[in-house]
Amino acid sequence: MQLLDGKGLALEIKGEIAEQTKAYKQKFSREPHLAAILVGNDGASETYVNSKVKDCKEVGFNSSLYRFKKDIKEDELLFTIDTLNNDVDIDGILVQLPLPKHINVERVIERIKPEKDVDGFHPVNVGRMTKNLPAFISATPFGILKLIERNGIETNGKHCVVLGRSDIVGRPMSILMSRSFKTGNSTVTLCHSKTKNLSEFTRKADILIVALGKAEYVTADMVKEGATVIDVGITRVTDKTKKSGYRLLGDVDFKEVSKKAGYITPVPGGVGPMTRVALLLNTLKSARKEVYTN
Numbered sequence: 001m002q003l004l005d006g007k008g009l010a011l012e013i014k015g016e017i018a019e020q021t022k023a024y025k026q027k028f029s030r031e032p033h034l035a036a037i038l039v040g041n042d043g044a045s046e047t048y049v050n051s052k053v054k055d056c057k058e059v060g061f062n063s064s065l066y067r068f069k070k071d072i073k074e075d076e077l078l079f080t081i082d083t084l085n086n087d088v089d090i091d092g093i094l095v096q097l098p099l100p101k102h103i104n105v106e107r108v109i110e111r112i113k114p115e116k117d118v119d120g121f122h123p124v125n126v127g128r129m130t131k132n133l134p135a136f137i138s139a140t141p142f143g144i145l146k147l148i149e150r151n152g153i154e155t156n157g158k159h160c161v162v163l164g165r166s167d168i169v170g171r172p173m174s175i176l177m178s179r180s181f182k183t184g185n186s187t188v189t190l191c192h193s194k195t196k197n198l199s200e201f202t203r204k205a206d207i208l209i210v211a212l213g214k215a216e217y218v219t220a221d222m223v224k225e226g227a228t229v230i231d232v233g234i235t236r237v238t239d240k241t242k243k244s245g246y247r248l249l250g251d252v253d254f255k256e257v258s259k260k261a262g263y264i265t266p267v268p269g270g271v272g273p274m275t276r277v278a279l280l281l282n283t284l285k286s287a288r289k290e291v292y293t294n
């Protein structure tokens with residue numbers, strides 16, 4: 001079994017981004033600039049946004065954080081997005097999800113200009129990705145692609161099974177793995193909560209990508225010997241033996257599945273760090289105008 005060390009690889013890629021940022025700054029006399037919007041005081045969102053701001057600083061990006069109370073009116077949030085859209089100094093815009101229930105999430109996502117949508121959620125970017133056109137790919141799928149690519153895992157002609165059909169991970173992942181690209185060309189099966197006899201599909205997977213949000217759902221008997229297992233899930237469970245009072249579990253029973261897998265991601269330290277570094281890659285691409293040209 002080989003551990004897919006997302007944390008280590010993310011540090012390596014961040015070093016590469018930092019070097020490229022120095023060259024960009026020398027050429028254009030400015031840094032790539034990411035604007036993040038945080039609504040409310042959700043603890044997990046707060047931590048995640050702060051980590052993104054920290055990542056930007058580490059690679060030499062400029063970043064701006066816009067904080068709003070959870071009762072902000074939707075029109076006020078949309079006005080802020082419009083302002084950032086029209087600011088030539090801003091390369092990327094992300095709105096941290098989830099948003100309060102009174103705000104229409106789709107309206108907010110669609111308000112961001114596709115060329116600044118470094119989260120890759122805008123329908124234009126999703127459509128361009130589906131058509132094999134240059135696009136910003138959502139951070140988690142993009143990070144997984146990098147993890148597979150940089151570890152030299154063969155995907156051509158392999159059977160990839162994706163568990164979960166969310167718009168953020170499962171559905172785009174199924175499209176990306178089937179595309180005619182170096183990291184792609186797989187035969188893909190997309191499974192979900194209504195799939196019957198799920199184990200019959202997972203046991204045939206050369207590459208198993210799990211994004212269900214159910215702690216330790218995938219057990220060893222569901223996995224093919226030597227398979228590549230990528231665990232996107234992360235669930236906090238109470239653990240009084242830990243100083244924090246909790247521990248983090250993935251969607252895969254790591255202890256048992258790791259005995260059968262050829263490659264496997266840990267939780268934490270697998271997909272999470274790669275998601276964060278993918279956002280940096282998208283922001284740098286935006287600054288360089290590599291996806292959308294003027």
